[in-house]
Amino acid sequence: MASTLGFSWIYERNEPKFLTPLVDLVAPFFPTKSSYQKNSKLRRNFDFRFSRST
Numbered sequence: 001m002a003s004t005l006g007f008s009w010i011y012e013r014n015e016p017k018f019l020t021p022l023v024d025l026v027a028p029f030f031p032t033k034s035s036y037q038k039n040s041k042l043r044r045n046f047d048f049r050f051s052r053s054t
Contacts, residue, residue, distance in 0.1 A: 009015035010030045015023045 006026075007030065009019070009023055010027050011033050013023075013027075013032060013034075
């Protein structure tokens with residue numbers, strides 16, 4: 001249960017204020033929601049450009 005809550009805090013970045021320094025130490029090793037959304041947008045743009053017929 002604690003690990004699920006911890007991963008949720010890291011992914012969503014909605015941890016309590018007093019735990020932010022601890023989550024900041026661990027967060028670079030795990031994906032976050034904002035990094036996933038940024039990468040998926042880049043991937044969609046890349047696929048679109050190279051899937052069109054010219």
